[in-house]
Amino acid sequence: MARSLSLIYGLLSLALAEPGWPSTSFQTGEWQPPCLSLNKTGDTDPGYLFIGVRKYKQGGNAPTIFDNNGNMVWQGPHGENMDFKVQKLFGRDVITYWDAQPDIRVLGYGSTHVLDTSYQEIFTVTLNDDFRTASGKIFDSYIDGHEHYITPQNTMLVSAVNFTQTNTSHLRRGRPDMWVIDSLFYEIDIKTNQILFKWDALEHIPISKTRLDLKGGKNLTDAWDAYHINSVTPTRYGYLVNFRHIFSAFYINKNGSVRWELSGDSENGGDFESHNVKFEWQHDIRVYNESDESLVLSLMNNDAMENQDKGPSRGLVVYVDLVNKKAWRTHELTDPTDIVVSATQGSLQFLPYTETEHMLLGYGSIPKLKEYDADGNVVLRGQFGNNPFEANAYRIFKFPWRAHPHWDPVLVVNQTTEYTTDAYMSWNGATEYDNWAILSAPSKTSLLQEEKVLLVHERTGFETHVQLDNVNAKFIFAVAREGEKILAKSPIVEYSACFIPRGQKSLRGFEKDEWDYI
Ligand SMILES: *[C@@H]1O[C@H](CO)[C@@H](O)[C@H](O)[C@H]1NC(C)=O
Ligand SMILES: *[C@@H]1O[C@H](CO)[C@@H](O)[C@H](O)[C@H]1NC(C)=O
Ligand SMILES: *[C@@H]1O[C@H](CO)[C@@H](O)[C@H](O)[C@H]1NC(C)=O
Numbered sequence: 384m385a386r387s388l389s390l391i392y393g394l395l396s397l398a399l400a401e402p403g404w405p406s407t408s409f410q411t412g413e414w415q416p417p418c419l420s421l422n423k424t425g426d427t428d429p430g431y432l433f434i435g436v437r438k439y440k441q442g443g444n445a446p447t448i449f450d451n452n453g454n455m456v457w458q459g460p461h462g463e464n465m466d467f468k469v470q471k472l473f474g475r476d477v478i479t480y481w482d483a484q485p486d487i488r489v490l491g492y493g494s495t496h497v498l499d500t501s502y503q504e505i506f507t508v509t510l511n512d513d514f515r516t517a518s519g520k521i522f523d524s525y526i527d528g529h530e531h532y533i534t535p536q537n538t539m540l541v542s543a544v545n546f547t548q549t550n551t552s553h554l555r556r557g558r559p560d561m562w563v564i565d566s567l568f569y570e571i572d573i574k575t576n577q578i579l580f581k582w583d584a585l586e587h588i589p590i591s592k593t594r595l596d597l598k599g600g601k602n603l604t605d606a607w608d609a610y611h612i613n614s615v616t617p618t619r620y621g622y623l624v625n626f627r628h629i630f631s632a633f634y635i636n637k638n639g640s641v642r643w644e645l646s647g648d649s650e651n652g653g654d655f656e657s658h659n660v661k662f663e664w665q666h667d668i669r670v671y672n673e674s675d676e677s678l679v680l681s682l683m684n685n686d687a688m689e690n691q692d693k694g695p696s697r698g699l700v701v702y703v704d705l706v707n708k709k710a711w712r713t714h715e716l717t718d719p720t721d722i723v724v725s726a727t728q729g730s731l732q733f734l735p736y737t738e739t740e741h742m743l744l745g746y747g748s749i750p751k752l753k754e755y756d757a758d759g760n761v762v763l764r765g766q767f768g769n770n771p772f773e774a775n776a777y778r779i780f781k782f783p784w785r786a787h788p789h790w791d792p793v794l795v796v797n798q799t800t801e802y803t804t805d806a807y808m809s810w811n812g813a814t815e816y817d818n819w820a821i822l823s824a825p826s827k828t829s830l831l832q833e834e835k836v837l838l839v840h841e842r843t844g845f846e847t848h849v850q851l852d853n854v855n856a857k858f859i860f861a862v863a864r865e866g867e868k869i870l871a872k873s874p875i876v877e878y879s880a881c882f883i884p885r886g887q888k889s890l891r892g893f894e895k896d897e898w899d900y901i
């Protein structure tokens with residue numbers, strides 16, 4: 384009931400609020416996530432949506448988990464964040480995201496946070512090397528927001544950028560001392576932050592492969608972004624790295640050399656013959672089913688760039704025959720009823736439920752997501768902003784997630800009439816509870832004696848609202864329960880509405896006994 388209500392509220396406020404995408408607000412905390420509008424058009428996979436909301440107004444810019452009905456489940460710390468997802472570390476599920484200090488010419492310089500299923504930060508991964516920044520500022524850690532990927536060896540792959548000079552005289556409009564943004568990636572030991580591997584594009588890939596017009600580069604702040612790394616994946620013999628400004632993925636050997644290049648424009652480059660594998664300005668290239676003979680790649684083909692190409696942006700799955708050096712498209716994910724042109728960012732995730740083989744597309748700068756089934760039909764459309772300047776998300780994922788937060792639930796009461804009080808309860812991040820009980824406590828500090836259950840109510844979304852009428856208790860607290868099992872207790876709050884002694888008529892005309900404890 385309350386779920387459908389919140390959906391109606393969502394749609395109503397969508398219709399009313401122009402301009403500006405509406406947010407949801409709560410009584411129990413300062414969270415203000417953007418409303419997530421979800422329309423199902425088929426069977427969707429289970430799981431929660433992980434959206435690292437960016438560019439949204441204060442109160443909403445944060446790594447955020449939503450359920451399949453669009454209810455917020457968890458909101459993390461506010462601020463610039465990217466690449467929020469579930470990963471496996473030492474065999475357990477963790478959530479990870481990147482955050483950063485801002486700087487000019489880049490998304491910021493940051494670190495990545497690894498949280499366990501109670502949202503305790505168990506590792507903070509940082510990167511230190513002799514980086515040069517456009518502003519000249521020094522940072523605590525230099526991880527770039529485009530990638531942080533936990534490998535099966537429990538190390539982390541991260542991207543980085545460096546401002547440096549190189550000789551581009553061999554290119555049209557080039558110069559011997561041109562300033563460029565170099566793309567790097569590192570493999571880092573998660574426990575010690577020790578650098579295990581470092582790789583640098585300028586050293587291994589001819590800068591002439593870039594597809595970005597050569598311009599600027601006269602000074603540091605005007606450096607030319609020739610490569611633009613945005614994903615790195617571990618592979619059997621090394622790594623697969625993607626450069627948005629070269630329309631190619633490169634397989635990097637463990638000794639750093641390039642093993643092969645798959646180009647999105649094979650007539651002009653790369654090591655594979657292909658006719659229908661075309662991509663430009665792409666994101667999020669991942670590897671599946673790698674063997675010595677073949678592998679499968681998935682990616683978000685933006686096919687768009689600010690003020691340049693105009694999409695439509697679409698998902699692409701490519702089969703790569705390593706023996707015969709051929710590549711062909713196996714899936715192209717498009718939605719003709721709602722064409723999206725995403726000029727920056729984006730993701731394609733094979734949902735981690737192998738039987739259905741659903742895929743989730745995050746549309747990057749356009750605040751939309753779509754789930755496709757194995758045949759390429761859209762089964763879910765989602766939206767959380769009107770335009771790229773109002774909200775976006777670098778990548779969007781769907782994962783199963785079970786969490787028991789290390790903090791307590793929150794109970795807030797507000798007396799509305801002499802005899803009634805509104806009570807609101809939430810437990811940020813908790814996934815397993817399905818109902819609340821409100822209990823009376825004998826004193827402000829004691830939970831031990833005379834606890835009485837005053838009311839039980841099913842969980843309704845992120846925050847559950849109940850009305851307490853004529854309750855004989857001075858102190859109350861709420862417990863989050865799974866069935867009858869208590870998972871956590873809120874602090875005790877003082878409850879102020881009056882209690883009407885037995886036999887006396889309340890304002891509503893009910894006898895007290897009709898409202899007895901349950
Ligand atoms: C970044 O570039 C500078 C030159 O501008 C160079 O001295 C430095 O070693 C580079 N840093 C890394 C991490 O490669
Ligand atoms: C820069 O490259 C050009 C052309 O490749 C070469 O002739 C020139 O000597 C190089 N300049 C420097 C300073 O290395
Ligand atoms: C760097 O070059 C750009 C483009 O030529 C120019 O607008 C800018 O003022 C220059 N900055 C400095 C610090 O010289």
Ligand SMILES: *[C@@H]1O[C@H](CO)[C@@H](O)[C@H](O)[C@H]1NC(C)=O
Pocket residue numbers: 636637638639640
């Ligand atoms: C790097 O490794 C690849 C693949 O193992 C090998 O073919 C190549 O010769 C190696 N290059 C160097 C410089 O050792």
Ligand SMILES: *[C@@H]1O[C@H](CO)[C@@H](O)[C@H](O)[C@H]1NC(C)=O
Pocket residue numbers: 671672679733740
């Ligand atoms: C990987 O191989 C399995 C078994 O052949 C297949 O079912 C699955 O679709 C493949 N995955 C991808 C991403 O192609």
Ligand SMILES: *[C@@H]1O[C@H](CO)[C@@H](O)[C@H](O)[C@H]1NC(C)=O
Pocket residue numbers: 420421422764765766
């Ligand atoms: C969902 O459907 C409603 C009603 O047709 C529409 O206004 C809204 O834009 C749709 N939202 C998405 C994310 O497709």
Ligand SMILES: *[C@@H]1O[C@H](CO)[C@@H](O)[C@H](O)[C@H]1NC(C)=O
Pocket residue numbers: 410797798799
């Ligand atoms: C408390 O209830 C009153 C009366 O209904 C309402 O005006 C007020 O906004 C409520 N306060 C909060 C914090 O919800």
